[in-house]
Amino acid sequence: MKVTVIGAGNMGSAFVKQLTRAGHQVSVAARSGSKAAQVAAANPGARAVDVANSAVDADAVVLATGFADAAAALKSVGDLQGKVVIDITNPLTADYMGLTLGHSTSAAEEIAQAVPGAEVVKGFNTLFAQVLADGADFGNGQKASVFVASDSARAKQVATTLAESMGFTVIDAGGLKNARYLEPLAGLNIYLGYGAGLGTAIAPTWIRKA
Numbered sequence: 001m002k003v004t005v006i007g008a009g010n011m012g013s014a015f016v017k018q019l020t021r022a023g024h025q026v027s028v029a030a031r032s033g034s035k036a037a038q039v040a041a042a043n044p045g046a047r048a049v050d051v052a053n054s055a056v057d058a059d060a061v062v063l064a065t066g067f068a069d070a071a072a073a074l075k076s077v078g079d080l081q082g083k084v085v086i087d088i089t090n091p092l093t094a095d096y097m098g099l100t101l102g103h104s105t106s107a108a109e110e111i112a113q114a115v116p117g118a119e120v121v122k123g124f125n126t127l128f129a130q131v132l133a134d135g136a137d138f139g140n141g142q143k144a145s146v147f148v149a150s151d152s153a154r155a156k157q158v159a160t161t162l163a164e165s166m167g168f169t170v171i172d173a174g175g176l177k178n179a180r181y182l183e184p185l186a187g188l189n190i191y192l193g194y195g196a197g198l199g200t201a202i203a204p205t206w207i208r209k210a
């Protein structure tokens with residue numbers, strides 16, 4: 001698949017690493033062209049591109065900026081009509097220990113409103129960048145899970161295909177509105193990782209009796 005990753009930070013670089021390893025054609029764009037170039041250089045097969053028009057050829061756009069930058073970033077990448085946008089953001093407070101919105105909306109829904117033509121899917125937001133960068137296999141017979149929520153079946157399928165190609169187990173979390181649950185779940189993960197000292201090699205999943 002042709003994937004454009006917007007953002008070359010912790011999550012953006014981890015996506016570029018895993019998506020290229022999974023055989024996808026990956027472009028990476030960031031405000032800082034040199035950062036994007038550095039990430040592309042570290043991952044053979046990836047290429048750094050300018051932000052402007054970076055989404056034009058993409059089958060999927062991974063939004064790997066902070067939530068505060070999300071709408072502006074998406075508006076700068078070209079026409080998103082009918083494009084699948086994978087929203088991985090968490091709308092965190094400055095101390096990372098809370099969310100700036102929730103209950104009656106979510107970052108994903110706010111982003112979908114900002115780019116009305118795009119098909120937005122929430123996903124990957126419950127994975128620490130370290131988990132994404134290290135890979136889905138936890139080495140104890142368990143794989144990390146990616147929760148996907150979207151009102152677009154196509155967007156959900158694209159996110160599922162990408163996640164599975166990187167080795168993750170996928171859990172269908174319903175419509176985009178359920179990002180209202182997935183973002184607090186990421187908040188709990190962050191609390192457990194940093195607040196409770198479990199570290200960042202952890203990830204939430206769901207289990208079911210046989």
Ligand SMILES: NC(=O)c1ccc[n+]([C@@H]2O[C@H](COP(=O)([O-])OP(=O)(O)OC[C@H]3O[C@@H](n4cnc5c(N)ncnc54)[C@H](OP(=O)(O)O)[C@@H]3O)[C@@H](O)[C@H]2O)c1
Pocket residue numbers: 006007008009010011012029030031032033035051063064065066067069072073074076088089090091092124125126127128129130
């Ligand atoms: N870190 C984690 O473990 C983790 C886990 C799950 C979800 N998330 C979510 O993933 C997102 C990214 O987190 P992160 O830790 O990777 O952040 P980060 O390291 O700060 O990276 C953010 C990236 O976004 C780029 N960016 C900002 N505005 C942009 C714009 N208008 N156009 C293009 N690029 C732009 C920045 O570029 P410049 O550096 O050039 O400004 C930077 O490369 C956040 O929403 C976060 O909540 C993070």
